[in-house]
Amino acid sequence: MHAMEPSCNMAWTVAAMGKWKREVIVMMLLLLISTTIAKEVRKAKGGRHRKRHSATGGQAIINGTSSNSSEAYCLSWRMAVEANNMRGWRTIPTECWRHVQGYMVGGQYYRDINLIIDQIYGYLDGVTPLGDGFDAWIFDVDDTCLSNLYYYRAKRFGCDPYNPTEFKTWASKGESPAIPAVLDLFNKLIQVGFKVILLTGRDQETLGEATVDNLLNQGFVGYERLIMRSPEYRGQSAVMYKSEIRRQIMEQGYRIWGNVGDQWSDLQGNFSGDRTFKFPNPMYFVP
Secondary structure (H helix, E strand, O other), rough: OOHHHHHHHHOOOOHHHHHHHHHHHHHHHHHHHHHHHHHHHHHHHHHHOOOOOOOOOOOOOOEEOOOOOOHHHHHHHHHHHHHOOOOOOOOOHHHHHHHHHHHHHHOOHHHHHHHHHHHHHHHHHHOOOOOOEEEEEEOOOOOOOOOOOHHHHHOOOOOOOHHHHHHHHHHOOOOOOOOOOHHHHHHHHOOOOOOEEEEEEEEHHHHHHHHHHHHHHHHOOOOOOOEEEOHHOOOOHHHHHHHHHHHHHOOOOEEEEEEEEEHHHHHHOOOOOOOEEEEOOOOOOOO
């Protein structure tokens, strides 16, 4: 009996090693199969997440994922517009029509404006006008004081190309409503002694009377002056035109404490003032 034990133990050991090798091989095969499957799944997902370039040259990819409704892309597109990283665009991307519509009429647009105006009031708390009649604030008119939302609603909130003739027809009616929070700010500034100067790119000859009436009817009363684009400034970019007008204003002795507009071109250039404040506007771009 004892003479046979080594042979039995050896046989058992060989058998056990054979079983272990088979298990290792099976595990390696399973690991290889699972790795291959995982790669194919990732590849398939990557294909689904890729989106062809839109009209603006961007892709609807956010942190490696995309939204089937393109909402994520449109949110990023609107952010890029407000950050002035998206320049020279003529229309909003077609896939962002509903996104911009929801933003403009769903309440967020006015909440954003109110937040900016809160910042203006905070700035005013630290400003002491000299009271000599030369403490000035500059305001743009279109979509800063007066809203053109009704007009752009018919233009799919900026999906349709800008038509200057059609816009002049709209502006000539003098039906643009005031942006309520801006009107309150306007009145507050006048109350505490600032001179409010309205500086707009609207054409003086064709829209002068209609603009004056529209502002009056909406409660913008008591401003220092309304400056519109005269023939000598036609063809100039908004940046060049408004920079030149601000230069003239400062040469007349005014101190520009604040400058408010919905376009970066309202605020860029020279003599922009002590502080600038931009209102959101994802519907159009003015160079």
